[in-house]
Amino acid sequence: MHEFDHAAATPMRESVRQALADAEPLANPASTHRAGQRARAVLEDARERLAGALGAHPTEVVLTSGGTESINLALKGSWWAARDEGRGTAIVVPVAEHHATLDAVAWLEAQGAEARWVGVDAHAVTDADAFGAALATGGAAVATMLVASNEVGSLQPVGAVADASARAGVPLHLDAVGAFGHVPLRFAETGAALMSVASHKIGGPHGVGALVVRRDARLQALHHGGGQQRGLRSGTQDALGASLFALAAEEALAELDAEATRLHELTTRILALAATLPGVRLLAAEERLPHIAHLVVEGASGEALQFLLDEAGFAVSNGSACSAGVARESHVVRACGVEGAAPLRLSLGRTTTEAEVEALLAALPPAVERARRL
Amino acid sequence: MLAAMSGGVDSAVAAARAVDAGHEVVGVHLALSRMPGTLRTGSRGCCTVEDAMDARRVADRLGIPFYVWDFSERFADAVVQDFVDEYAAGRTPNPCLRCNERIKFEALLDRAIGLGFDRVVTGHYARVEHGPAGPELHRAADWAKDQSYVLGVLTGEQLEHCWFPLADTPTKAEVRAEAAERGFLLAQKPDSHDICFIPDGDTRGFLAERLGTAPGEIVDRDGAVVGTHEGVHGYTVGQRRGLSLGVPSPDGRPRFVLEVKPSSRQIVVGPKEALAVARLAGTRVSHAGAAHPGLAAGIDVEVQIRAHADPVPARAQLEGDELVIDPVAPLTGVATGQSAVLYLGTRVLGQVTIDRTVAADRAPQPA
Numbered sequence: 001m002h003e004f005d006h007a008a009a010t011p012m013r014e015s016v017r018q019a020l021a022d023a024e025p026l027a028n029p030a031s032t033h034r035a036g037q038r039a040r041a042v043l044e045d046a047r048e049r050l051a052g053a054l055g056a057h058p059t060e061v062v063l064t065s066g067g068t069e070s071i072n073l074a075l076k077g078s079w080w081a082a083r084d085e086g087r088g089t090a091i092v093v094p095v096a097e098h099h100a101t102l103d104a105v106a107w108l109e110a111q112g113a114e115a116r117w118v119g120v121d122a123h124a125v126t127d128a129d130a131f132g133a134a135l136a137t138g139g140a141a142v143a144t145m146l147v148a149s150n151e152v153g154s155l156q157p158v159g160a161v162a163d164a165s166a167r168a169g170v171p172l173h174l175d176a177v178g179a180f181g182h183v184p185l186r187f188a189e190t191g192a193a194l195m196s197v198a199s200h201k202i203g204g205p206h207g208v209g210a211l212v213v214r215r216d217a218r219l220q221a222l223h224h225g226g227g228q229q230r231g232l233r234s235g236t237q238d239a240l241g242a243s244l245f246a247l248a249a250e251e252a253l254a255e256l257d258a259e260a261t262r263l264h265e266l267t268t269r270i271l272a273l274a275a276t277l278p279g280v281r282l283l284a285a286e287e288r289l290p291h292i293a294h295l296v297v298e299g300a301s302g303e304a305l306q307f308l309l310d311e312a313g314f315a316v317s318n319g320s321a322c323s324a325g326v327a328r329e330s331h332v333v334r335a336c337g338v339e340g341a342a343p344l345r346l347s348l349g350r351t352t353t354e355a356e357v358e359a360l361l362a363a364l365p366p367a368v369e370r371a372r373r374l
Numbered sequence: 375m376l377a378a379m380s381g382g383v384d385s386a387v388a389a390a391r392a393v394d395a396g397h398e399v400v401g402v403h404l405a406l407s408r409m410p411g412t413l414r415t416g417s418r419g420c421c422t423v424e425d426a427m428d429a430r431r432v433a434d435r436l437g438i439p440f441y442v443w444d445f446s447e448r449f450a451d452a453v454v455q456d457f458v459d460e461y462a463a464g465r466t467p468n469p470c471l472r473c474n475e476r477i478k479f480e481a482l483l484d485r486a487i488g489l490g491f492d493r494v495v496t497g498h499y500a501r502v503e504h505g506p507a508g509p510e511l512h513r514a515a516d517w518a519k520d521q522s523y524v525l526g527v528l529t530g531e532q533l534e535h536c537w538f539p540l541a542d543t544p545t546k547a548e549v550r551a552e553a554a555e556r557g558f559l560l561a562q563k564p565d566s567h568d569i570c571f572i573p574d575g576d577t578r579g580f581l582a583e584r585l586g587t588a589p590g591e592i593v594d595r596d597g598a599v600v601g602t603h604e605g606v607h608g609y610t611v612g613q614r615r616g617l618s619l620g621v622p623s624p625d626g627r628p629r630f631v632l633e634v635k636p637s638s639r640q641i642v643v644g645p646k647e648a649l650a651v652a653r654l655a656g657t658r659v660s661h662a663g664a665a666h667p668g669l670a671a672g673i674d675v676e677v678q679i680r681a682h683a684d685p686v687p688a689r690a691q692l693e694g695d696e697l698v699i700d701p702v703a704p705l706t707g708v709a710t711g712q713s714a715v716l717y718l719g720t721r722v723l724g725q726v727t728i729d730r731t732v733a734a735d736r737a738p739q740p741a
Contacts, residue, residue: 301485303441303443303444304485304488304489306441307441307489308489310439311439311489311490321442325403325405325426325430325441325442326405326442326443326444326446327444370488370489373488374484374485374488374489
């Protein structure tokens with residue numbers, strides 16, 4: 001099986017698997033005895049290394065169960081705090097965000113939040129002027145944006161949006177779940193108040209993530225209990241998970257430049273071929289994530305296209321699935337102005353070889369052609 | 375082979391038998407509901423999260439690839455809307471038959487063939503035999519579970535590409551036992567009886583929501599008004615319940631719906647014996663394989679007018695485009711829109727959607 005769905009989850013790194021296999025049993029890091037102190041040391045060591053990789057201070061790194069929890073904590077926590085402190089009840093949010101964001105915002109709307117939706121262009125790039133205008137109206141509790149589209153791959157105008165947020169005095173959350181480890185990103189330099197990341201996107205274990213919380217960010221907790229992690233995320237901390245995440249992050253950053261160059265070249269070849277196929281359209285902006293090649297096939301069934309490629313040995317994504325397993329129509333593709341076309345996201349990673357890409361280049365044209373006939 | 379897996383016992387065992395027979399099998403669950411996120415409550419319906427999961431877990435055990443394919447738009451159009459339109463037109467549709475005709479053995483089969491599969495495997499109780507003139511559809515060994523009625527609408531071309539591995543299973547109990555033996559958690563899952571897109575069973579409420587109210591008159595056979603109604607879609611030929619008539623019947627005997635007339639918004643009621651039908655006919659004919667040569671000149675067959683009705687002796691003849699069926703003894707409970715399936719022994723000769731009926735007491739008497 002050729003893995004072309006690294007953006008969903010990239011295989012665990014060999015070093016991480018080894019570290020997992022070699023792991024010593026750990027006590028609860030909150031325990032005050034010596035065994036607890038040893039676990040605490042493993043945990044804080046991991047937090048410091050993660051902070052280094054994220055360009056943040058260790059105090060700012062709140063470990064979570066993954067991207068979705070981080071995003072929910074960022075948005076709900078910020079919104080509750082702003083509401084209770086009388087700073088506002090609006091949320092500035094682009095329409096092509098991940099479902100973790102969209103669904104959290106929808107839930108907050110039911111609590112009385114005002115969602116100020118910001119449009120995207122035909123490449124799924126957020127309209128920074130409109131974002132700024134939505135902030136300038138006043139009364140915003142929090143603003144949020146992806147660092148790069150997790151579907152199409154286009155990089156987002158982080159600098160302009162961060163400046164506008166700073167001018168308006170509104171905390172900005174960056175969803176870096178799909179971008180961290182693939183493009184250079186230093187939290188302290190972004191101007192954001194909050195940033196979400198996840199371990200399984202960079203070769204760490206599933207079920208581990210972090211929300212970077214600037215020291216001055218006002219936030220209420222989702223979980224209540226032992227008061228761990230600044231009271232923002234109660235619950236026994238996963239020292240082993242944190243250390244494996246840190247290891248993956250350090251490795252990802254160490255190889256980032258070389259991998260970004262290599263994968264950008266490979267995805268460029270895929271996109272160049274795709275552009276020649278009848279009915280295929282490319283949506284990504286010039287500036288995009290290096291490891292994602294996204295295309296839409298007009299007049300094709302996404303289910304058939306995915307089946308044909310899966311059968312031929314290529315694991316690809318035709319969109320996110322609901323709980324029953326039905327691929328949902330992509331709101332991102334729709335926001336780009338494309339209706340009724342089958343999306344196909346081919347995402348590469350560090351295990352992707354040139355030979356695999358060659359094989360994909362051979363398999364893609366007949367699969368697209370056949371899927372368009374069904 | 376592509377195994378259509380509903381999440382029920384029958385399709386699970388059918389898929390398992392296809393794997394046992396040495397075929398390369400891929401499982402697929404059809405998402406038919408517009409809201410696939412709903413959880414099951416009470417009786418089982420199609421298209422719930424749990425059904426998709428139950429099907430997926432069977433595929434896991436069988437070690438076959440499994441996909442969920444979204445046919446909800448086609449289903450909404452070809453089955454649900456058809457159901458509503460038919461009632462609005464005063465007819466009584468069978469949505470399961472329509473689903474087999476338009477979804478499982480058309481939309482799904484077309485895609486399966488297009489993707490390189492030879493056949494679609496389902497858990498239907500029916501048998502395909504290969505006769506001298508091509509494929510023939512027959513009743514299953516277990517007549518109590520036989521589903522050839524709802525498959526009667528399939529064409530020879532469709533029958534060529536389907537396989538029903540439960541055809542020869544003596545009883546449903548054996549299928550359940552086999553599912554349990556194979557370790558399928560769904561072995562004791564209840565059968566589905568309701569219309570899957572009306573899980574609460576309230577067909578009248580479902581139709582009223584979509585068709586609103588369109589009040590009209592309830593009349594007797596002579597045209598005298600005996601009551602009013604809120605919409606013809608609430609009535610089916612043969613129905614007795616729910617007729618709140620202001621005028622007592624002249625002979626004090628219960629009255630039944632004899633006819634639904636959407637154009638004049640009238641419901642015609644009358645005594646039970648007026649329900650007896652001497653002739654039923656229609657032009658939407660299909661042959662479940664090659665057309666039987668005897669139909670042109672007239673042939674003695676058995677006709678079945680509902681999924682669980684008993685077959686009765688009848689004479690069937692093609693008159694131009696119209697298939698005309700005269701039951702030997704007058705038949706009650708026949709409504710337009712229903713499918714009349716013809717049998718010769720166990721073999722399905724085809725079916726017709728009933729367009730018109732002739733009441734026994736108004737039929738010309740044989741000379």
